[in-house]
Amino acid sequence: MxxxxxxxxxxxxxxxxxxxxxxxxxxxxxxxxxxxxxxxxxxxxxxxxxxxxxxxxxxxxxxxxxxxxxxxxxxxxxxxxxxxxxxxIGELALDQPSCEPTKNKLLVEDFRELHTTVEGMGLLNPNHLFFFLLLLHILMLDVAGWFVLWYFGTSLVPFLISTVLLTISQSQAGFLQHDLGHLSVFSSTKWNHLVHEFVMSHLKGLSAQWWTLHHSQHHAKPNCFHKDPDIAMHPSLFALGKILSVELGMKKKKFMPYNHQHKYFFVTMPLLVVPVFQLYSLYFIFQRKLWRELAWTLTYFIRFFLFFEPLLGVTGVLGFLLLVLESILFTWISQLNHIPMHIDYDNNMDWFSTQLQATCNVDQSLFNDWLTGHLNFQIEHHLFPRMPRHNYWKVTPLVKSLCAKHGIEYQSKPLLTGFGDILGMQDICELGLDDAR
Missing domain, CATH: 3.10.120.10 (Cytochrome b5-like heme/steroid binding domain)
Structure with a gap:
């Protein structure tokens, strides 16, 4: 051509x-x-x-x-x-609409107007003080987790307190690297990438580039089979969404009893997350020859062993590195906005409808905002992935208004209801399997 x-x-x-x-x-x-x-x-x-x-x-x-x-x-x-x-190689013919004929032209135009309004209001501009304070509180939690064990010893109560502090620190670092990966912290792409490497690789021991490539695919086509890696789970363990469940039931695949996944999903999935991520991240680093990320990642493990090996021993440090509680917290928070929503093949819907179909919010409160890293505003985040999280609440009324105008449901639920809906979706998958048999 x-x-x-x-x-x-x-x-x-x-x-x-x-x-x-x-x-x-x-x-x-x-x-x-x-x-x-x-x-x-x-x-x-x-x-x-x-x-x-x-x-x-x-x-x-x-x-x-x-x-x-x-x-x-x-x-x-x-x-x-x-x-x-x-x-x-060319342009659309003059008689062709600005979006595919199958899409709601008015909705597409209204969302593009909303995007222009958001830019004009400065809602894509970051508050550097906000993110500096976030980083500071992460570092303080990390130091506090070590200090509790060093000062009070490794008996049960100090150990549990330290584990909670480190779990929260790791979780909050995960949300901050998420901001950096979305280019939301600095106006410069270069600075977002550099600080992203520090937070992701030094504070969490994972590859920043691996996460960015993986997560961008999720945002491009959320909850779409073969395009969203977050739902690319092998059906021998999990079958997400009723559509896939019905397909598996019709094919009568003889895998593990995924029709009972609602009984083991909430235990099995969290335990797999951190070990699998850690191993694949290291593989990705070596495969791509990301030596700077490797150096940052090694500092994470070296720092952890230097700080905790004298207190817990080698076996204790290895167990602590897995941070099972952090796995559970990360898995449940990251999945409650997507797993209960519609999961399907790519039907080439417009951007606004695609994101609203695949995401839901958790009700706003100071605690929910902090615990979830403001990802309780998942709808706003998916519509405007570069928007700094401190501005989500400002655009919410505009998004709700657009939903109301076009008859699109804007879903927001209490935090515990969101957790419960994850298990509820596994029951729906079970029904889908039963219907297909």
Whole structure:
């Protein structure tokens, strides 16, 4: 496919949505991948593997309109468009709408207007003092966890207090690295990446780049099979969503008794999270030769052993490193906004509908905001992934108004109800399996 040429009087090639929809990288003879951003058509067939945000993120929109995710993920959009100019092969035909005909054109336009309003209100601008205080309280919790054991000894009560302090510290560090990974803390992409490495690799012992690539895929197509890695669990253990459960039931797959997963999910899943993440993160670091991240990660383990081995011994430190309580807290908080929601294949819905279908909120309170790292505002976070968390509450009324205008349910629930709904979804999966038999 020839790239777009420039020159006086040049008329760009014009395409229809039908033509673009065939270029998904699957089934087409040339395996071409096209996408649309602001009515411009780009051929990413050769570029997608070099995409800085990950090949799977950009290719998940092949054959589709990527205008809204482009707006959501990039800070310096002008610079990105400059580099993308060589990929442009044409534009939408003049008689073609600005989004696919299958989408709600009015909703798409209203959300894009809302995004412009949010930018104009300065809600994408971070408060550096807020994030500095967050980092400070994480470091204080971390030191306090060690101090309790050093000063009071390793008897049961000091050990439990120390474990709780370190669990909270690790959890809060996880939320801060999440902010940095979404480029929400600094106006500069470079500074977000540098501090992200410190928080993720030194404070948590995990790869920042691995997390960013993985998590960006989740945001691009949340709760979509084959596109969201957060639901890419092997059905021998878990079957998420009624649709997959029905499919497995119809195929009569002879795996483990996943039809009883509602009985073991809440115990098994949390115990797997940290060990699996830790091992895969190290594999990712070596595979990609991320030596700076490796150095930061080694400082995490060295610091932990130097501080706690004299108090707990080698065996105690190894057990403590797993931080089972942190695994449980992370798993439940990260899943309560998504697991109970609709899980399906990619139906190419508009950005607003995609995020509202896959996410729900937990009611606001000072405790809920702090415990969840403001991810109780999951709807707002998914609609505006670069928005600093301290501004979520400001955009909530605007999002609710848009939902009401278009008859879309805005779900918010108490914290304990959200935890209960995770188990309730496992029961729904059980019913789906039963229905298919």
């Amino acid at each position: 020839e790239k777009l040429e420039s020159g006086a009087g040049f008329s760009p090639r014009r395409f229809t949505w039908e033509e673009i929809g065939l270029r998904t990288g699957r089934g087409h003879p040339q395996q071409e991948r096209w996408l649309v951003i602001d009515r411009k058509v780009y051929d990413i067939s050769q570029f997608y593997r070099r995409h800085p945000g990950g090949a799977r993120v950009i290719s998940s929109y092949a054959g589709q309109d990527a205008t809204d995710p482009f707006q959501a993920f990039h800070i310096d959009k002008g610079l990105v468009r400059k580099y993308m100019s060589s990929l442009q």
